[in-house]
Amino acid sequence: MIRSGRPFRRVLIANRGEIALRIIRACQDLRVESVAVYSDADRGAAHVRAADSSVHLGPAAPAESYLRGDRIVAAALDSGAEAIHPGYGFLSERASFAQQVEAAGLAWVGPRSETIAAIGDKLAARRLADSIGVPIVPGTLEPVSIGPAAGADRRAAVLDAAAAVGYPLMVKAAAGGGGRGMRRVDGPAALEAALADGSAEAGAAFGDGSVYLEREIRPARHIEVQLLGDQAGRVVALGERDCSIQRRHQKLVEEAPAAGLSSAQRGSLHELAVRLASAAGLSNAATAEFLLDETGRFWFLEVNARLQVEHGVTELVSGIDIVTEQLWLASGAALSAAVLAAAERAGAPAGHAIEVRISQEDPARGFSPTSGRVGRFRQASGPGVRVDTAIEPGDQVPPDYDPLLAKLMVHAADRPAAIDRLRRALDETEIGGVQTTLPFHRFVARSPAFAAVQLSTDFVADHWAGPASQASRADALGQALLGAGLAEAVSASPPAAGHPPARGRMTSGRPSPWRAARLGDQPDDPSQDRPWGRPR
Amino acid sequence: MTRPRAIEAGLAGPGRQADDPTVNVDATTAGSIECLDLEHAILGQAPDGEGSGQTRTRLAIGPARRMMDGTVVREVVVDGWRFEVQLDDARRISLRRRASRAASTVGHVRRLEVRSDLPGRIVRVAVAPGDTIVAGQELLVIEAMKMHNEVRATGPGRVVQVGVAPGDTVELGDLLVLLD
Numbered sequence: 001m002i003r004s005g006r007p008f009r010r011v012l013i014a015n016r017g018e019i020a021l022r023i024i025r026a027c028q029d030l031r032v033e034s035v036a037v038y039s040d041a042d043r044g045a046a047h048v049r050a051a052d053s054s055v056h057l058g059p060a061a062p063a064e065s066y067l068r069g070d071r072i073v074a075a076a077l078d079s080g081a082e083a084i085h086p087g088y089g090f091l092s093e094r095a096s097f098a099q100q101v102e103a104a105g106l107a108w109v110g111p112r113s114e115t116i117a118a119i120g121d122k123l124a125a126r127r128l129a130d131s132i133g134v135p136i137v138p139g140t141l142e143p144v145s146i147g148p149a150a151g152a153d154r155r156a157a158v159l160d161a162a163a164a165v166g167y168p169l170m171v172k173a174a175a176g177g178g179g180r181g182m183r184r185v186d187g188p189a190a191l192e193a194a195l196a197d198g199s200a201e202a203g204a205a206f207g208d209g210s211v212y213l214e215r216e217i218r219p220a221r222h223i224e225v226q227l228l229g230d231q232a233g234r235v236v237a238l239g240e241r242d243c244s245i246q247r248r249h250q251k252l253v254e255e256a257p258a259a260g261l262s263s264a265q266r267g268s269l270h271e272l273a274v275r276l277a278s279a280a281g282l283s284n285a286a287t288a289e290f291l292l293d294e295t296g297r298f299w300f301l302e303v304n305a306r307l308q309v310e311h312g313v314t315e316l317v318s319g320i321d322i323v324t325e326q327l328w329l330a331s332g333a334a335l336s337a338a339v340l341a342a343a344e345r346a347g348a349p350a351g352h353a354i355e356v357r358i359s360q361e362d363p364a365r366g367f368s369p370t371s372g373r374v375g376r377f378r379q380a381s382g383p384g385v386r387v388d389t390a391i392e393p394g395d396q397v398p399p400d401y402d403p404l405l406a407k408l409m410v411h412a413a414d415r416p417a418a419i420d421r422l423r424r425a426l427d428e429t430e431i432g433g434v435q436t437t438l439p440f441h442r443f444v445a446r447s448p449a450f451a452a453v454q455l456s457t458d459f460v461a462d463h464w465a466g467p468a469s470q471a472s473r474a475d476a477l478g479q480a481l482l483g484a485g486l487a488e489a490v491s492a493s494p495p496a497a498g499h500p501p502a503r504g505r506m507t508s509g510r511p512s513p514w515r516a517a518r519l520g521d522q523p524d525d526p527s528q529d530r531p532w533g534r535p536r
Numbered sequence: 537m538t539r540p541r542a543i544e545a546g547l548a549g550p551g552r553q554a555d556d557p558t559v560n561v562d563a564t565t566a567g568s569i570e571c572l573d574l575e576h577a578i579l580g581q582a583p584d585g586e587g588s589g590q591t592r593t594r595l596a597i598g599p600a601r602r603m604m605d606g607t608v609v610r611e612v613v614v615d616g617w618r619f620e621v622q623l624d625d626a627r628r629i630s631l632r633r634r635a636s637r638a639a640s641t642v643g644h645v646r647r648l649e650v651r652s653d654l655p656g657r658i659v660r661v662a663v664a665p666g667d668t669i670v671a672g673q674e675l676l677v678i679e680a681m682k683m684h685n686e687v688r689a690t691g692p693g694r695v696v697q698v699g700v701a702p703g704d705t706v707e708l709g710d711l712l713v714l715l716d
Contacts, residue, residue, distance in 0.1 A: 368654060432596060
């Protein structure tokens with residue numbers, strides 16, 4: 001089928017940052033007008049300037065802006081948009097919002113609201129997978145709880161269920177995501193507390209405290225399948241991604257295809273994902289996540305009924321623009337010939353793509369978020385390099401928003417070439433003003449374990465030791481300054497100590513120039529010039 | 537271009553915990569800094585021994601910023617690690633050394649600033665002005681990434697001032713408590 005015209009005249013993008021810009025670009029490629037939305041913190045942001053028009057939502061806090069479904073639907077109706085693309089995060093997997101959009105007579109760029117609701121309940125998804133023979137991580141199919149008033153019978157029943165699952169096991173939230181509500185339990189003694197904690201955390205995060213038990217599969221690789229489906233019910237797999245390198249259950253590095261799979265393994269994985277998606281009535285774009293254990297078996301984890309952050313690596317190896325396909329599919333079009341051909345090739349992919357998420361986090365401190373204003377910002381470019389970002393020098397990412405600054409993707413003929421290209425692209429990337437995850441990614445690009453496909457969700461714990469040592473990090477700075485001609489001699493001796501060593505999270509009162517420097521940062525910004533902690 | 541004569545680089549204090557790499561560079565430059573024109577300059581690669589093509593050190597040096605006390609600070613990013621380096625002239629360095637020597641010989645106790653090591657929200661403040669504290673005592677608790685981080689005293693002292701209250705948000709480097 002040859003597609004003509006455009007899927008929509010005007011689309012509202014209910015998101016911010018790099019993904020909003022990514023979707024606006026797809027609209028521009030299709031000659032579709034784009035409507036951006038923005039909070040107070042994003043006035044004049046890149047995605048607002050790129051769009052054909054924009055609507056202000058409210059204050060920076062997501063609950064008052066990007067999570068205000070009512071305002072977003074009203075903005076779409078007022079601006080004459082015909083469809084809403086939610087991107088990822090924010091309202092993208094909120095079935096009630098998708099339902100609001102559909103009820104307003106707008107097209108929802110994603111799976112139908114009832115599919116989101118059904119698949120978003122992880123227990124329902126597990127039951128569905130189990131019923132059609134897709135192997136699920138062993139565990140319970142119903143919520144598990146020991147109430148405060150529970151009798152000995154109830155307690156014993158739960159302990160029996162846990163013993164049947166096997167220790168160590170995971171307590172997981174039925175409504176979960178992002179590792180919230182998740183607890184690892186080593187033995188029966190810790191079960192009751194973990195259930196209570198996990199349930200309380202899930203209740204606070206999702207408004208639903210249901211938790212269930214799942215065996216811990218470890219070591220394991222995290223491998224997911226990109227799915228596309230049309231409204232007639234046809235679903236195909238565009239290929240898989242390996243997203244094993246994570247911290248706090250959040251991905252850091254993703255690649256397509258997953259290295260080291262046999263074509264039989266790949267074929268069976270894609271078949272499992274398509275079988276599940278078809279049974280769920282999935283349309284538009286979604287991702288089915290699996291764990292791959294040491295014996296080479298796949299275990300279904302969950303379905304994300306939305307565009308993924310890491311969709312770009314699949315685009316690079318499949319040649320399919322997933323976002324433009326999403327727009328066509330949302331308009332009612334059937335899966336295109338190009339998509340069907342790409343799905344045919346997905347079992348034997350050509351080329352290899354790797355993405356690293358450059359985030360505003362300190363990899364020396366457990367990837368905790370850092371604050372500050374981005375200074376210098378130079379992106380990699382050249383052959384086989386794609387950078388998706390909406391950051392500009394001088395930008396400050398509010399702490400409420402995702403600390404992702406840029407997605408650096410590389411594409412090459414095979415995995416070793418892609419790793420070399422990643423190393424080169426990372427060398428070209430310069431970001432000042434804030435500490436980022438760049439040192440970690442530079443490490444990965446040079447890691448023999450990564451090159452040898454020794455991948456597991458424990459990669460960070462197993463291989464990343466942070467900066468080799470305090471001394472070596474300081475030494476690296478000294479050597480670098482020497483090499484740069486900034487100094488003629490470097491003394492690496494510790495300076496005379498004025499005070500006892502700092503402990504824990506305490507900052508020494510010793511007048512460290514480094515510390516002092518942080519305080520007077522950005523002298524042109526009066527809000528930075530404050531001797532005491534900033535009041536709320 | 538006149539080069540500074542020396543840079544001292546080392547640990548910010550002996551015995552800092554290996555897992556607490558927040559402050560680990562203390563660099564001071566002796567000599568003239570005025571003629572260094574490095575505004576947004578990329579100084580390229582520092583030598584790192586064998587050139588395998590794989591292990592080059594990337595160095596970027598940011599613009600100079602003059603602080604209120606007259607010192608000049610530059611951001612230096614080495615292989616993605618971000619440092620802020622204070623460039624100081626020789627006279628100031630020798631003055632500071634004398635002052636710190638004098639402090640240790642006379643036994644004068646300098647006021648100790650406790651600053652925030654991470655951005656977050658104050659959950660609890662456990663001390664008040666006038667309190668006498670012992671080493672290791674909890675001063676306050678900062679919540680970041682939904683985790684509670686205790687801030688403890690490194691040594692005995694007395695609380696002079698508390699700059700934050702529960703519910704306040706703090707940024708990296710904000711002054712929390714002043715100890716004597």
